[in-house]
Amino acid sequence: MKLVHLYLFGIGNVGKTFIQQILDSRPFFKSHHQLDVRIVGLANSSTVLTLEEGIDKEWKEIFDANGSPRDPQSFYRFSETQEAIKIAVDATASIELSRFYPEIAEHGFHIVTANKIANTLSQNFYDQLRSILKGKDLFFEYETNVGAGLPIVQTARDLYNSGERLFEINGVFSGSLGYIFNRYSQEDVLFSEVVKDALELGYTEPDPREDLSGNDVARKLLVLAREAGLKLEFEDIAIENLVTPNLRSASLSEFLTDLPQLDSYFQERKNALKEDEVLRHLGQLHVQNRQLKVSLQAVRNDTPAGQLLGSDGFFEIYSESYTQHPLVIKGAGAGREVTARGLVSDIVKISKIATSIEISQIL
Numbered sequence: 001m002k003l004v005h006l007y008l009f010g011i012g013n014v015g016k017t018f019i020q021q022i023l024d025s026r027p028f029f030k031s032h033h034q035l036d037v038r039i040v041g042l043a044n045s046s047t048v049l050t051l052e053e054g055i056d057k058e059w060k061e062i063f064d065a066n067g068s069p070r071d072p073q074s075f076y077r078f079s080e081t082q083e084a085i086k087i088a089v090d091a092t093a094s095i096e097l098s099r100f101y102p103e104i105a106e107h108g109f110h111i112v113t114a115n116k117i118a119n120t121l122s123q124n125f126y127d128q129l130r131s132i133l134k135g136k137d138l139f140f141e142y143e144t145n146v147g148a149g150l151p152i153v154q155t156a157r158d159l160y161n162s163g164e165r166l167f168e169i170n171g172v173f174s175g176s177l178g179y180i181f182n183r184y185s186q187e188d189v190l191f192s193e194v195v196k197d198a199l200e201l202g203y204t205e206p207d208p209r210e211d212l213s214g215n216d217v218a219r220k221l222l223v224l225a226r227e228a229g230l231k232l233e234f235e236d237i238a239i240e241n242l243v244t245p246n247l248r249s250a251s252l253s254e255f256l257t258d259l260p261q262l263d264s265y266f267q268e269r270k271n272a273l274k275e276d277e278v279l280r281h282l283g284q285l286h287v288q289n290r291q292l293k294v295s296l297q298a299v300r301n302d303t304p305a306g307q308l309l310g311s312d313g314f315f316e317i318y319s320e321s322y323t324q325h326p327l328v329i330k331g332a333g334a335g336r337e338v339t340a341r342g343l344v345s346d347i348v349k350i351s352k353i354a355t356s357i358e359i360s361q362i363l
Contacts, residue, residue: 001034002355003084007041007075010092013202017340035351041075050078076107085354090115093205105132112346114144114339120219123231141346146220147313149338150331156227159319166228168318169285173220175311175334176204176211177281182308185278191266192259202336203311207252214239214294217283221292228287240295273298280305
């Protein structure tokens with residue numbers, strides 16, 4: 001039985017769901033993978049907790065009662081006394097934490113993240129992080145960066161690593177915006193009401209402007225572009241921002257209060273649709289000409305994108321082997337459950353690979 005220690009940053013919607021999934025799945029991991037997976041570290045923006053035996057279902061009470069003021073060195077000091085595969089798990093949307101990934105790797109942690117920021121900072125940062133990880137034989141997995149739990153990143157990575165030339169990757173990249181515009185196109189409802197519903201359901205980022213600005217989809221495009229071997233910066237992406245300038249700099253609470261200001265604009269976009277059209281938020285990556293575009297478009301309702309329901313994401317990959325008929329991946333593209341399960345899947349992947357490497361080194 002191999003011991004796996006998890007250090008979790010972020011105990012919001014995704015973090016809490018992740019904890020529950022790990023606790024529920026521990027017996028399965030032991031019996032099927034010979035992995036004893038324990039969450040031994042918890043941290044939010046102000047508090048940190050470490051427990052050698054790992055947390056249990058009473059973790060909230062223990063965290064509140066025994067947590068200490070957050071100290072950046074807490075996880076490092078604790079991990080140095082433990083013999084285990086150690087994995088840092090980022091369930092936040094923190095830019096600050098992303099910038100510490102190289103330091104976390106320097107301390108010997110594998111990294112699993114739902115946070116797209118680290119993969120979309122400068123190309124120099126991207127290359128530096130991978131250089132450190134490679135030098136220390138550490139793994140970095142981030143399947144949930146695109147399509148929540150859908151296997152988009154791994155598919156693009158596998159195609160590229162197999163020597164396949166990628167031509168285009170298109171689709172509805174945001175389950176959040178998919179939910180918003182699927183509902184808005186079909187129902188007689190105010191745009192602001194749909195956005196608030198999406199926020200309450202956990203489909204959007206904590207600040208919905210991250211989705212509506214197009215930045216979240218743009219980051220997903222950049223993640224895939226770099227998987228396809230392109231060296232590009234975030235500024236190279238053409239983005240249609242759906243947030244009016246006066247709301248971009250407002251506080252989150254002010255933005256949510258003033259959200260109805262967007263209703264008339266989107267009603268005009270909706271009124272301009274033809275009878276057989278719906279609104280869809282699309283991401284388009286043209287690998288060959290190195291163009292990335294994020295925009296709201298009118299599409300026919302009988303197309304794959306036009307037929308989407310709920311928070312489903314839809315991705316089509318054109319490559320050497322999929323020239324006429326693209327490789328299509330479709331399914332739930334947002335939500336705390338699928339995102340948390342994607343993190344769990346990445347942890348099992350790393351744990352099994354790390355275990356097999358240790359065994360081969362012994363032999």
